[in-house]
Amino acid sequence: MANVIGSPERYVQGREVLKDLCKHVQSMGNAPFILVSQSGKGRVEAPISEGAKELGTKLVYEIFGGESSRNEINRLQKAYEASGCDVVVGIGGGKIHDTAKALAYYAKAPVVIVPTIAGTDAPCSALSVLYTDDGVFEDYLFLPRNPNMVLVDTEIISKAPARLLVAGMGDALATYFEARACQQSDSNNFIGGKYTVTSMALAKLCYDTLISDGVKALTAVHAGVCTKALENIIEANTYLSGIGFESCGIAAAHAIHNGFTAIEETHDCYHGEKVAFGTLTQLVLENASKEELEEVLHFCLDVGLPTTLKDLGIHQINKKELMQVAEIACGPNDTMGNMPFTVTPQMLYDAILATDALGKRYQAKASS
Missing domain, CATH: 1.20.1090.10 (Dehydroquinate synthase-like - alpha domain)
Known part of the structure; x- marks a missing residue:
């Protein structure tokens, strides 16, 4: 059996790199479908919009339901397909990352993971941990590839709890x-x-x-x-x-x-x-x-x-x-x-x- 190492295609880390999100996404698609919590949207919308305005990028935000479950993934897949977007962006914590990766897999779309906390090691992996709607561990979803990009804005993370x-x-x-x-x-x-x-x-x-x-x-x-x-x-x-x-x-x-x-x-x-x-x-x-x-x-x-x-x-x-x-x-x-x-x-x-x-x-x- 072969020795194998997995990694995202690109890892970007630095202060205020979130404002460059749309520039980085351009190599993958023109219309990002941004999965984020309601509170998270308030923290990241301004810098993302700044970059989107310069490039004329269409943005669609979808609020995360709270659990990395199959029901939530199914709901999001329908929303993604109706949105006309062509790349999934998951912004937030581990469960948003896992959900975004699973959504991208089922929707056959590229995915960018943007942690707003350094709370888990989920961002870089070709893996989604699935839970029931009540938060009980259910299964691992093994994905065929790692995220296309992981973008980490350290200024935002330094202000997290x-x-x-x-x-x-x-x-x-x-x-x-x-x-x-x-x-x-x-x-x-x-x-x-x-x-x-x-x-x-x-x-x-x-x-x-x-x-x-x-x-x-x-x-x-x-x-x-x-x-x-x-x-x-x-x-x-x-x-x-x-x-x-x-x-x-x-x-x-x-x-x-x-x-x-x-x-x-x-x-x-x-x-x-x-x-x-x-x-x-x-x-x-x-x-x-x-x-x-x-x-x-x-x-x-x-x-x-x-x-x-x-x-x-x-x-x-x-x-x-x-x-x-x-x-x-x-x-x-x-x-x-x-x-x-x-x-x-x-x-x-x-x-x-x-x-x-x-x-x-x-x-x-x-x-x-």
């Missing part, structure tokens, strides 16, 4: 550890091949960047400014993590996230927050070294990522519900099978509780 940047760091935190697990188990990546030296290096660089610049980037966002550290974390969350997870594969951390979507109390947590707890649980499953586990725990505590079940909104432990999480995560259609050893629901249940206990212990140490 700090929690969203932290959630992106939580998602990115899993990249190297899941890549390492897939390397050890010789599992396939999301492109139907094996990891490359380059993709493993990007996954490791992603982790190293989080450790070196994560706290500094969070401090910059709290101050409402865009520093070099923040630029680096935006790239790590968006590009390094996106290429790393897709071209190396994912394992326990994301499977655990998918399991937690079945518990209603966790629905107020972002994707990356649940993935961060899943990463800690994966390290417990692996019996990682004390030094490695402490480094990840301290990072999570420093930036405010969940380390306990209470942090995920679970204040009362329900054995039946946690076992359901474990059973979903270990299901045959998820990625727990990419671990280098067999993980049973009971093993995972125990690891979740052990992670919760560790998190409580280190939180107590940090506050003393």
